[in-house]
Amino acid sequence: MTEDLTATLEALGERARAASRVLATASTEAKDDALLASADLLVERAGDVLRANESDLARAEAEGASATVVDRLRLTPARIEGMASGLRQVAGLPDPVGEVLDGWVRPNGLRIRRVRVPLGVVAIIYENRPNVTSDAAALCLKSGNAALLRGSSGAIDSNTAIAAVLREGCAKAGLPEDAVLLVEDTSRQAAVAFMRLRGHIDCLIPRGGPSLIQSILEHATVPYVIDGDGNCHVYVDAAADLDMAVAIVHNAKTQRPSVCNAAESLVVHEAVAGAFLPRVAEALAGVELVGDERARAIVPSMGAATEDDFATEFLDLKLSVAVVPDLDAAIEHVNRYSSGHSEAIVTGDLAAATRFTREVDAAAVLVNASTRWVDGEQFGFGAEIGISTQKLHARGPMALRELTTAKYVVEGEGQVRT
Numbered sequence: 001m002t003e004d005l006t007a008t009l010e011a012l013g014e015r016a017r018a019a020s021r022v023l024a025t026a027s028t029e030a031k032d033d034a035l036l037a038s039a040d041l042l043v044e045r046a047g048d049v050l051r052a053n054e055s056d057l058a059r060a061e062a063e064g065a066s067a068t069v070v071d072r073l074r075l076t077p078a079r080i081e082g083m084a085s086g087l088r089q090v091a092g093l094p095d096p097v098g099e100v101l102d103g104w105v106r107p108n109g110l111r112i113r114r115v116r117v118p119l120g121v122v123a124i125i126y127e128n129r130p131n132v133t134s135d136a137a138a139l140c141l142k143s144g145n146a147a148l149l150r151g152s153s154g155a156i157d158s159n160t161a162i163a164a165v166l167r168e169g170c171a172k173a174g175l176p177e178d179a180v181l182l183v184e185d186t187s188r189q190a191a192v193a194f195m196r197l198r199g200h201i202d203c204l205i206p207r208g209g210p211s212l213i214q215s216i217l218e219h220a221t222v223p224y225v226i227d228g229d230g231n232c233h234v235y236v237d238a239a240a241d242l243d244m245a246v247a248i249v250h251n252a253k254t255q256r257p258s259v260c261n262a263a264e265s266l267v268v269h270e271a272v273a274g275a276f277l278p279r280v281a282e283a284l285a286g287v288e289l290v291g292d293e294r295a296r297a298i299v300p301s302m303g304a305a306t307e308d309d310f311a312t313e314f315l316d317l318k319l320s321v322a323v324v325p326d327l328d329a330a331i332e333h334v335n336r337y338s339s340g341h342s343e344a345i346v347t348g349d350l351a352a353a354t355r356f357t358r359e360v361d362a363a364a365v366l367v368n369a370s371t372r373w374v375d376g377e378q379f380g381f382g383a384e385i386g387i388s389t390q391k392l393h394a395r396g397p398m399a400l401r402e403l404t405t406a407k408y409v410v411e412g413e414g415q416v417r418t
Helices: 003-024 028-044 046-062 067-073 077-091 131-142 153-172 188-194 210-219 242-254 270-283 293-298 327-337 350-359
Strands: 100-105 111-118 121-126 146-150 180-182 203-207 232-236 263-269 288-291 318-324 342-346 364-367 386-388 396-398 404-411
Touching: 003 111, 003 121, 003 146, 003 180, 003 188, 028 046, 028 077, 028 131, 028 153, 046 067, 046 077, 046 153, 067 153, 077 131, 121 131, 121 188, 131 146, 131 153, 131 180, 146 188, 153 180, 188 210, 203 210, 203 386, 232 242, 232 327, 242 263, 242 270, 242 342, 263 270, 263 327, 270 293, 270 318, 288 293, 293 318, 318 327, 327 350, 342 350, 350 364
Parallel strands: 121 146, 121 203, 146 180, 232 263, 232 342, 263 318, 288 318, 342 364
Antiparallel strands: 100 111, 111 404, 386 396
16 A cells, blocks of 8 residues: 555545535535536536446446446436436435424423434445446435545546536535546545545445445454445235236346346245246346246246355346245245345235234335335335444435434533532
């Protein structure tokens, strides 16, 4: 780790810290103006952003990147419109800063309030998802935080173009351009140094695969919230509507297989497996199915699933399949292999649904709905900065409130403690 690299990153951290102090007291109007200006600029400059993205795509394809990686990296006019829409939605959300969470008066007359305040400098380290640049910056800005962003080398041109738009939007609203800062050094050494900016970063949020998460666990010295992987399951119960189940499984697996809330494993009650599995296998044409012995006895074309298959987030058109004798076994299977992201049950039995939602340990549990709904925008948060699979301090889609903390305000009239 060179001294020059550390000094460069610390300087960025100091700039982010200075911007965060301004943002902490910025008005809701100013923050919303910045977001709306950024949204308009993003649409106006879509051609510039797409040209930058084409450079990233060409480099990725020349390096032999997988279809999944290319899909995560690719921007289109529709995706840019979606990014702009996300900025506008965040602008329309209530400002969490200053919200009084609770309050009380002590017998000695002290008045105590717990008030929501920004975290300060929120750092996000992420892989080939340029839309994260705008989503993360929007949520940080609205919640009064400076966004210190470190994307991947594969998306550097796209990220640079998007960050420039966001910085200009902040300036138009009279807020510091440094409300959004992008680390341009995409080396591994810079990533490690970034994770160690203690005193400059208040919260680090990684968005990426297992190797990034492992690097955070190994190297980070700043507080972090893990945006974990999504080994998501759909369990088809004995009391399931099978037409509904086919539609849910198809959507959860194929609508966008490269994202963390896509289904990776199908669990089926033995009472309906014989009728359901051939139907869903036909609906999932083009998806590689690997299953346990009982599943393969019903669909012989299915490959054999290994223990690793059941524990893997494929992020591709591949799905593991298990047949279980009862709800107890389904819950045990899900809890054993789940990454704690999102788990779904398809059933018409209220008691089964209640047990599943109560006993499955995940950030989100769904009844008769696709796992693809577990998303900050779909939950009404405008956007998300990630989906936390840990339990402190945030769990599930992280949006505005998850980017704040609380401050106690105590008011008295001269009380002293004896």
